[in-house]
Amino acid sequence: MSELIELQDISLKAADMVEEGRVHKSLYSDPEIFEEELDKVFNNTWVFVGHESEVPDSGSFKTSFVGRHPVILTRDRKGNLHVLQNRCRHRGATVCEGRKGKTKALTCPYHGWGYGLDGSLRALPKPEEYDGVFDKKDMSLESLRFETYQGMVFATFKDDIEPLVDFLGGAKKWIDLFAKQGGGYPMKVLGEHRFNFPGNWKIQLENTTDAYHFPIVHKSFVSSLDDATADIFDFLDGEGFVEDLGHGHSVMVMIPELVDLEADLDQPIPARFEALAAELREEGKSEDEVKKLVRAAHGTGFNLNLFPNVSCSMAFFRVLRPVSVGETEIQHVALGGEGAPQAFNRKRMRLHEHFQGPMGFGTPDDGEAWERVQKGSQSGKDGWILVNRGMTRLRTSVDGNPQGAVCSETGMRGAYQQYKKMMAAGSTTNTAPAEEK
Template sequence: MSELIKLHNVSLKAADMVEEGRVHKALYSDPAIFEQELDKVFNHTWVFIGHESEVPEAGSYKTAWVGRQPVILSRDRKMNLHVLQNRCRHRGATVCEGRKGKTKSFTCPYHGWGYALDGELRALPKPEEYEGVLDKAELPLMRLRHESYRGMVFATFRDDIEPLESFLGGAKKWIDLFMKQGGGYPVKVLGEHRFNFPGNWKIQLENTTDAYHFPIIHKSFVSSLDDATADIFDFLHGDGFVEDLGNGHSVMVMIPELIDLEADLDQPIPERFSELAVALREEGRSEEEVKRLVRAAHGTGFNLNLFPNVSCSMAFFRVLRPVSVNETEIQHVALGGEGAPLPFNRKRMRLHEHFQGPMGFGTPDDGEAWERVQKGSLAGTDGWILVNRGMGKLRQSADGNVAGAVCSETGMRGAYRQYKKMMAAAEE
């Protein structure tokens, strides 16, 4: 294929722009390709919607997106979950604008059509005008197929898609490990913040499986740490690895000793967590529980990327939403333990704020880099972006998957392999 690809050449297939070891910059900047992605990727796979703890009671809801389509995750009076299109069946207005909350029903603000928590159409003004022309039972809010794994809720527009657990495949092992950071308590969403950056969604898809950038971009974060903690984050020359888990998923293990938070609980408590340990002991917690909670407080030693829109990133969820070809919304979700001691959840929040928070060290630095990648995608005639680091030093993991060094781009290649497969299938 030619080294030069003109962005206006719409006859060129997006799948041809992904090769093993490189992708074309047009994937970041071509509006036509972006529109294809919304349908062929986001409308044809499992997309992360939220965590069950965000809708804890009957009547709880949260709004979310599948690509660019607004949806509602709700819990009805029988505590069943539903994922509903956020669109009235009458004239198409959204029926819910709040990010999350509690309600008895969803009512369209335009003409007052009312829907139950399960999406059923229950009421409409002037019903006599619809006699003989409308059956309410035939006009519920459109429902999406949804399934959960370890409290993580995914939805899809496809009824014929493989079960969620099959799609997650090798990632399930890592989700199980990630959920141990509740410290013996169920994982719970503590809060969130959102921001938009002027760049393509795939730039973010790459970032959470990219350890290579960490010591360069995040110098300010490392400089804010004590010496012992800074040593932990000096992981590029360590025993970490990136493993391709299939279906576009990957795991990047930066700190191997923190893979399983329930292992090695007899290790001494680090100085930086001494205040937390004291607070837990003052509450009357046993020494075994103190050690379990302290170890879980800082999160796991890995980032788990789940294609196409969520990362279980050390101690939080990072959720991406494609807005346009050059704009992406990022949602950072802080996690703690349901019913866990207050000092534990408070410590989790402070650590989240230190790196991921709006005033933290990590988010502004990452955002600057993502924006520069988007700007750079418009420059020059050499249109290829390299994702070939570590290709010559691959090995087989203990689970039989392809793996590379922690600074390899193994995870990116896995994500783009799934992307290419979905876009190619769409173009046939």
């Protein structure tokens, strides 16, 4: 009854719906809370927009989003990166469509205003009508503040936000480990899978730090593996852990022996990588390099959840975009090595196809579970979602952070505490555009 009384208090705010070990189901289904989240969370933090390898050359662009705002990640002719609002300064049309590519200019299709890849307004038809009205140099595409770490590009509408490296904090060490995916070559985006699900974005955010579901939801995936690989994925009773890294970030180590892909290089080649090793040897790679590439081909043994929209998930980036309170778009970005042997990158793509994306052996079952969470959260006038697993069995990590068992909900609690802090804060900063309903 006390829960019902609480809900009847119409002043209950989203921030109050997050308690230490549970969150209210309205956080998944209330459209007003969703609008508030776009304003207070997505407009007020660092949001992942892409990886530098997706815009490799001068003239490269990639479209992305910060919350609801369409943006463009570009590399200008001097090789500098920019994150620009995808909105013509004249009448507001998007100036760039398509996922990625190369172009000499960003041209508005409506009246032909042409912008450079640095956002500057270069040319427009019949400029004389603007004589004395405005100066072209003041009409660049609006840019966002952005910073990068290990090639990951984060942008923000909050101009006075702390530096990215401070925001990442304890997560930096794990990003550095994750960046060893390339097997000695720089990490590079190889392609991406895209899918959506009818559910709230936080359901996906939680899932990346939820090892508890793996043997249940992904039983059919594990059954498709050889025995040795299936053993690797049988990690709930192992030495793994979940660590709250602060700022809503967390790491879930499922396979401790695969935390550092450049360690333990004297291990024998697993059976499922024998064919890859043979191809690499044929290419003339030394045995040391073969072992390094094969070990990197696994991907790391952890998921690093970076609040609010990206995770470095074993071997790929998982990027979420909140579309509406009950719809979320997800990208599974495949990674390999820039300049690495083709056989290595091919293997990485085949492994990605096996589990990830809308046709993988894992994702559809995740999607089914998430869809049911969204549907179930509509049931009843009141109800709470539990995130209290392992709450009383915490220890302190070597880095001084709260750490629980691999199947604990330590990471979810960390994310929700950051969410609570941001949702409890006052209204949006003056630099963030107001959300339209």
